[in-house]
Every structure is written in structure tokens, then in C-alpha cells.
Amino acid sequence: MKSELKKTLRQKGLRCTEPRRCIVEALEKGPKTHAELLHLTGLDRVTVYRNLILLQQVGLVYRVYLPGHEPLFVLCEKEGGGFHAHFFCEKCRKGVCLPADTIQIVEPWAKQVDKVLLLGRCLHCA
Amino acid sequence: MKSELKKTLRQKGLRCTEPRRCIVEALEKGPKTHAELLHLTGLDRVTVYRNLILLQQVGLVYRVYLPGHEPLFVLCEKEGGGFHAHFFCEKCRKGVCLPADTIQIVEPWAKQVDKVLLLGRCLHCA
DNA sequence: TACGTTCATGCTGCAAAGTTACAAAAAGAC
DNA sequence: GTCTTTTTGTAACTTTGCAGCATGAACGTA
Numbered sequence: 001m002k003s004e005l006k007k008t009l010r011q012k013g014l015r016c017t018e019p020r021r022c023i024v025e026a027l028e029k030g031p032k033t034h035a036e037l038l039h040l041t042g043l044d045r046v047t048v049y050r051n052l053i054l055l056q057q058v059g060l061v062y063r064v065y066l067p068g069h070e071p072l073f074v075l076c077e078k079e080g081g082g083f084h085a086h087f088f089c090e091k092c093r094k095g096v097c098l099p100a101d102t103i104q105i106v107e108p109w110a111k112q113v114d115k116v117l118l119l120g121r122c123l124h125c126a
Numbered sequence: 127m128k129s130e131l132k133k134t135l136r137q138k139g140l141r142c143t144e145p146r147r148c149i150v151e152a153l154e155k156g157p158k159t160h161a162e163l164l165h166l167t168g169l170d171r172v173t174v175y176r177n178l179i180l181l182q183q184v185g186l187v188y189r190v191y192l193p194g195h196e197p198l199f200v201l202c203e204k205e206g207g208g209f210h211a212h213f214f215c216e217k218c219r220k221g222v223c224l225p226a227d228t229i230q231i232v233e234p235w236a237k238q239v240d241k242v243l244l245l246g247r248c249l250h251c252a
Numbered sequence: 253t254a255c256g257t258t259c260a261t262g263c264t265g266c267a268a269a270g271t272t273a274c275a276a277a278a279a280g281a282c
Numbered sequence: 283g284t285c286t287t288t289t290t291g292t293a294a295c296t297t298t299g300c301a302g303c304a305t306g307a308a309c310g311t312a
Binding site: 016018 | 297298299300307
Binding site: 136141142143144160171172175 | 269270271272278279280
């Protein structure tokens with residue numbers, strides 16, 4: 001996992017640093033708010049902000065906003081795994097990546113779409 | 127339109143107030159940031175914050191976050207129109223509601239999903 | 253393995269965003 | 283109109299996020 005992370009980051013011109021590993025490691029256990037990441041990693045506020053932006057830009061992390069709550073940062077399981085959908089459970093607040101063929105979009109929209117976010121209740125919480 | 131808004135709000139136990147009408151009216155002309163809504167409506171900051179949260183919770187408004195930009199608030203064209211998908215163009219920053227049958231999700235996920243957000247380039251911007 | 257370049261981190265301080273509490277005003281039912 | 287309940291606006295406050303800069307760490311090269 002660690003060497004995989006390094007490879008992914010290097011491909012995007014980013015270095016594999018201790019703080020970045022910490023953040024990804026924390027997110028592997030589930031979505032977290034910025035405050036939770038601060039507390040869990042003990043890193044500087046600013047460092048967490050900056051790295052979350054970078055990790056989002058390279059597609060390793062996405063952000064979910066539920067009205068009335070702090071934004072959550074979710075680790076994408078398929079680093080650079082091409083087109084797929086993100087499912088997020090509004091109750092237990094966990095995220096899953098669904099394979100591309102889980103969802104079909106009719107033309108002409110299919111060609112236009114490049115990111116998919118699905119919200120709902122997971123099988124457990126339904 | 128106005129009486130329809132009132133009905134929708136009342137169904138959710140919310141009152142139809144002047145500030146709420148103003149916000150919805152401003153959003154009818156296209157997605158807006160919080161700052162733009164402030165400026166357009168002349169309302170108090172706090173009132174706009176609170177109402178945007180409420181309008182999101184009742185499903186009249188949804189929020190789109192593009193990394194590196196301020197969050198945009200988009201009016202949903204089908205108030206309470208049942209299940210459908212939101213398509214948002216990352217370039218021209220307009221939102222459209224797509225009918226339910228535009229997207230098909232395989233079981234068991236179909237039953238779990240209750241909100242869909244698609245990001246991409248619209249037919250014009252592609 | 254040591255070296256040097258380049259990028260990342262952690263400060264500090266600052267502006268903007270967002271929250272809380274509460275009295276006054278407006279909405280809606282009668 | 284009157285009464286009850288929800289909303290609003292104001293003010294004080296907390297949090298979020300950004301810019302600049304010196305120190306320290308990553309990593310390609312020899």
C-alpha cells in the first residue's frame with residue numbers, strides 16, 4: 001500500500017511525505033472531517049488543508065458535503081482506476097467506490113459525465 | 127410559482143417568508159455563491175446561511191463544490207418531483223435536472239440511492 | 253551513501269466564513 | 283384582529299482557510 005501510494009503521488013509530481021502518508025492512513029479507516037484529521041495526525045492545520053486540496057486534485061480523495069454538517073473527506077479506493085461512481089451513505093457516513101458498470105447513463109449524457117456521486121443509505125443502514 | 131413554493135415549504139413544515147422567496151427567485155436565474163446571494167437579495171448573512179441549509183434539507187436546493195472555487199447553490203427544477211439526477215457543467219456552471227430514466231443503476235444499489243449528482247461538460251461546452 | 257536541489261512543512265498573523273444566543277418581527281391558524 | 287410559533291436580524295464569537303517565509307525533508311545523481 002505504501003509503495004503504491006508513493007507511485008501514485010510520484011506520477012502526479014508529488015512527493016511521498018510523512019504527513020501525506022498519515023492523512024491517507026487516517027482516511028483508510030473511514031471518512032473524516034478536517035478537525036478529525038488534525039486530531040488524529042497531530043499535523044499542522046495548514047498542512048492538512050494543503051494536502052487535502054492536493055489529494056483531491058490528483059483524485060485520491062473526494063469531498064462530501066451534507067447540509068448542516070462539516071465536510072467529510074473520503075479516500076477513493078480506486079486510485080486512478082478510471083471512471084467509476086462514488087456511493088456515500090448519509091446515515092453511517094461511509095463511502096464506497098462502485099465499478100463503472102454499476103451505473104448506466106443514456107446518450108447523449110453518458111459521454112458528458114466525468115464524475116458521479118451517489119447519496120443514499122447503504123445496505124446496512126437501509 | 128410562488129404558490130407552488132409555498133406549498134412545497136408548508137409540506138415540510140417551513141413557512142413561506144420573504145427572504146426565502148428572494149433566495150429562490152435569485153437562484154432561478156442560475157447557480158449562485160453565498161456571496162452573490164447576499165449581494166443580490168440584500169439579506170443578512172446569517173439568514174442566507176440558515177435558509178440555504180434548510181432549502182437543501184428539503185431538497186429544493188443542492189450544493190456543488192468544485193475544488194478551488196466557492197461552493198455554488200443550485201435550484202432544483204423539480205421540486206419534490208421524485209427521483210431524478212442532477213447534472214452540473216463544470217465549465218459553464220449551470221445545472222440541469224435529468225429525468226429518472228436517464229440513469230440506470232444495477233441492483234442492489236438502485237434501491238439504496240436517493241440522490242445523484244453528475245459532473246461533467248454539458249453538450250454546449252464539451 | 254553522501255550531496256545538492258527542489259519541494260513540503262510548520263509557523264505566525266490575517267481576512268473571511270460560519271455559528272450561537274436572544275430579542276423583535278412576521279407567518280399562519282383560529 | 284388575536285394568539286402561538288417560527289424566522290429574522292444584530293452582535294459577539296469561533297472556526298476555516300490563505301499568504302509569506304525560514305527550516306527541514308525527499309529523492310535523483312554520482
